[in-house]
Amino acid sequence: MDKLLRNLLFSFILVMVSVAGKGYAQTCSTYQFRDNSVYATCIPLPVLNSFLHWNYHQSNHTVDIAYRHTGVSTSDWVTWALNVDGTGMIRAQCLVARQNSSGDIYAYTSPVTGYGTQLEEAPLSFGVPRISAEFRNNEITIFATLQLPTGRTSFNQVWQLGPVSGGTPLRHALDADNRRSTGTVDFLSGQVTEGGAVGPSMKKRNVSHQFFPSLFF
Numbered sequence: 001m002d003k004l005l006r007n008l009l010f011s012f013i014l015v016m017v018s019v020a021g022k023g024y025a026q027t028c029s030t031y032q033f034r035d036n037s038v039y040a041t042c043i044p045l046p047v048l049n050s051f052l053h054w055n056y057h058q059s060n061h062t063v064d065i066a067y068r069h070t071g072v073s074t075s076d077w078v079t080w081a082l083n084v085d086g087t088g089m090i091r092a093q094c095l096v097a098r099q100n101s102s103g104d105i106y107a108y109t110s111p112v113t114g115y116g117t118q119l120e121e122a123p124l125s126f127g128v129p130r131i132s133a134e135f136r137n138n139e140i141t142i143f144a145t146l147q148l149p150t151g152r153t154s155f156n157q158v159w160q161l162g163p164v165s166g167g168t169p170l171r172h173a174l175d176a177d178n179r180r181s182t183g184t185v186d187f188l189s190g191q192v193t194e195g196g197a198v199g200p201s202m203k204k205r206n207v208s209h210q211f212f213p214s215l216f217f
């Protein structure tokens, strides 16, 4: 019974995400990148003015992504992350972009290990051979290539934004949308879901916590 309810809820969320997605489809698929890059898939993420564009290469299990976050300024940090063996913020393998002390938008990787994170730069649990970012028309876009962990194409994802002060990312707001910016992405099928979980974390998941993500992410 519990399982049935969960499946119903899951289907409902899938439908809601696809309905919500339709309204933004134009903004997604017609977007022109400055270098005329073309991505086979684009999904508007359900909250926080974010879009995920990607090309998945089955031959080498890499994905080229462009994560766009609209309506931001150069005093914001933005991040998009895969969480390979968890959900939400803890253990999120983040791609981060923010202004650095030279005043340029700078992109780097940051694995989150605890709630006190200041998004310090360090390697992720999987390879990221290429990462860069640009700020244009009040949008920050992070471009990166990810060497995906083997054996799967579906992952938990999380995305976020917050303020930068004195070169340090500060804690983000805790509005409803900042708490809802998690879900799953399947790079092969092109499916995204809101709030669900895939992978090893699924079994450990405490369903009653599902819609109350942690403080920072």
Ligand SMILES: *[C@@H]1O[C@H](CO)[C@@H](O)[C@H](O)[C@H]1NC(C)=O
Residues within 6 Å of the ligand: 057, 059, 060, 062, 129, 145
């Ligand atoms: C992966 O393969 C694709 C084509 O199949 C190629 O364009 C791309 O450069 C490769 N990526 C890496 C990181 O080797």
Ligand SMILES: *[C@@H]1O[C@H](CO)[C@@H](O)[C@H](O)[C@H]1NC(C)=O
Residues within 6 Å of the ligand: 100, 101, 102, 103, 104, 105, 106, 107
């Ligand atoms: C800031 O980022 C730019 C672009 O990545 C880089 O060229 C520059 O060296 C960085 N400055 C500092 C102080 O890290």
Ligand SMILES: *[C@@H]1O[C@H](CO)[C@@H](O)[C@H](O)[C@H]1NC(C)=O
Residues within 6 Å of the ligand: 206, 207, 208, 209
């Ligand atoms: C799940 O979370 C609730 C609320 O915090 C708690 O009461 C319950 O014991 C937890 N269940 C498991 C299996 O961890």
